Amino acid sequence: MSNQTALIVDDEPDIRSLLEITLGRMGITTYTAADLSSARALLEEHKPQLCLTDMNLPDGNGIELVQWIQQHSPSTPVAVITAYGSMDTAIESLKAGAFDFVSKPVELPRLRELVNSALKLSEPKVQKTTEADNPGLLLGNSPELRKLRNQTRKLARSQAPVFISGESGSGKELVARMIHLQGPRAEAPFVAVNCGAIPSELMESEFFGHKKGSFTGAVENKVGLFRSADGGTLFLDEVADLPLAMQVKLLRAIQEKAVRPVGDTKEIPVDIRVLSATHKNLPELVLSGDFRQDLFYRINVIELAVPALRERRDDIPLLAEHILERIAGEYECDPATLTSAAIDRLKSYDFPGNVRELENILERAFTLCDEDRIDAGDLHLGGAVAQGSAARGPGNGGGELSDLVPEGEIDLEDYLETIERQAIEKALEATRWNKTAAAKRLGISFRAMRYRLKKLGME
Template sequence: MKPIWIVDDDQSIRFVLEKALLRDGLPTRSFTNPREVLQALEAAGDEGGPQVLVSDIRMPGGSGLDLLGKVKEKLPGLPVIIMTAFSDLDSAVSAFQGGAFEYLPKPFDLPKAVELIRRAVEESQREEVAEERMGATPEMLGQAPAMQDVFRAIGRLSQSNVTVLITGESGSGKELVARALHKHSQRASGPFVAINTAAIPKDLLESELFGHERGAFTGAQTMRRGRFEQADGGTLFLDEIGDMPFDLQTRLLRVLSDGSFYRVGGHSAVKANVRVIAATHQDLEQRVREGGFREDLFHRLNVIRLRLPRLTDRREDIPMLTRHFLQQSARQLGVEPKRISDAAVARLGTFGFPGNVRQLENICHWLTVMAPAQMIEEKDLPPEVLGDEPVPAPMAQAVVAPPAASPARADEGLAAPASSQAPATVSGTALGRPAGSADEAWEHGLEVEANALLASGCHDVWDALTRRFESKLILAALASTRGRRIEAAQKLGIGRNTITRKIQELGLE
């Protein structure tokens, strides 16, 4: 891991932060003025910089704000935390215009400072993963006429900043199309920011979108930029827009109308130059008729609509996608890619794929793990494809593959990035399809195992089964992220400290 760079002319501040971060397992490097930092950056090159930069705002020989601007020119994705005395808060707030991650008021509470730096590290690692995914993403795959229509539309829209509404079933590739629209637009050098409006609680969504001022609500100790400000000069992707709360739709309409908004608790309008791309699997016209979606917002979003086909409407793409996903899964798991017979591909071509392309990706990941030989035959396909009745399995034999991506995901697509992860499978059955007997099978297996343990007189059944279940989940998540704990925790929906503690408690080191 790259070190945390600390810039402060006060030796005691540097010493305290160094010791606290080293105790927390974070390497550090310290500087006394901005000039030393810039020299170190020049000597280190693009790959040798810091994970996070923590800088004082007033130092002999240079300003932290000037340093922020110069560092952002060289490393635009680097999180920078500005330390400042309370009398400098006006200057600190202005630092956000230069792209600061947060500011740290002096005197600071040391545990809170370490936690803030930890959050910045996680943000930095998310940026690295996103860049890795974007760099590894192939052009979307598809020879079917319906997909060629989508490709042509992306090409036509490449010189336009018009708002786009992407519709299609879950798993059909909406976010990949949004990323392609950004990548091939005049805003490609700007940020691509994605948010799933259905995955964030209503009470938090307003702050996520528009940011908040310090003291706007309990716990708002600092000013925070929202997704609109983060996407300034680039593209904001609003996934599952049909689930946005009605009162927030009004605020979104204003932003789309004049490009300005207010942070939560703010009194000054903020301008943001953002292209909005929205997506939904819902029928928005029906939502408008039912009164759940504003008609004026619908018309504002529905300037250009791209309709993505279901996988069953482009069956000729299944062989190509299958082989692509098998290669991708092999890279993720660090194994030799498996081949698939023509008979097995033909059988996949007859399957209904209620989960669309994402479900095909899940199946390929399952086959990479579960198929007994390097050549996948028809009989090796999972039960839901073969139409077989699943056989209940005890928990001890359950197989848990990598979990589904986080809400702001890049895996629902025509060809997912090479580092994107496949959703979970339990007892060899892929999730992401309609609930049915296969879903009930592993639950029945759990019941069988629990009954066996209870009958044996065991008095710690809860702990025994929970440890096994948690171990499988964590190991699968770590395998899917190649050991990156923070990303694994995000995929599981737990905190960094939680996954670290669980790994220690379960003996998974």
């Protein structure tokens, strides 16, 4: 291994020796200190790539050292060794800026895992553009966005659980993904799960897996989300939607760093970083008894607030340009540009659905605008879309609409897609599959035709 170095700070000679031997076998050169003052001197002299410190030291505590390193050598990851079961101390150290913690008695496999992760942070970055360098929809030059990107970069260096708060559509999953991609777990899986989308009776099996035959329908072994994310990051979106019974099991899995698949007798260790998010007010749910306080403290070690789009209106033109370029790429068309009137209209709109709503508005406008220019009227913001023209669409030969809608329950999306598909097929057949002529016949632009063909899988 290369000349990697670590500083071990502990006033117990036995523990210092154990850590020295373990790190020595990993090819790491170690320096040792028995107190804070000598630790500071060694840190300034040798600039090690990692620091491991005990919590209780003769002249202070580990958190003081974490804070000192944050000020004087912020690029040095520091892990804290805590007494068994003292979770509050571990959380306090993470909030102070510790990379991670390990409990006494120190489990050597867990220590090696931690050391390897920490050293990845010290590796010189290869100069190439990676997914982590692409801000995606975290684009913008507003102070709010710059602050968010800086916080994301800083949190990526830690292993602390992060709770991401923000309105629906503001980009919470994107923030979680950026934390993962910029950290030492970037090469491992990023598994995102919407907690509100899993039926409660399947939740335990989805999270922790199951053994074949453990219940009706369990025809084979299932790994589960926790083990799928092993070595990487598990992102729990809409975590407020978890039922109380599942909250207890989730807390245990996070605390023990292990899961027990349904129908199994033994626990399987997992190494994951947990990030979570919801648009709901979690502190309120804790007060009302709908969310467990102990789980809230565990997942909310550090809170990161994602600003709403209306709080950073100056970022809208840049975001819109990026979204329109992406849409043009997807539909293999030339990008459309926004007129200054359209930009002003967007900047004056409140975006209750945030960035996700901006994407939907622009995608719709892109397919309906003329000649690659989107004007304010193409955005259809506020006020109903002219319904008369829509109702008198081509092919609706004055028949009563109620005659066309089947009786009983229908899946509206599927039903409308079927009608759209039939109308397009009819127009294409009538024009011998000339897409330009078919678009004209349907009263839509060629681009709108391309968009619909792609959306319906009819290309």
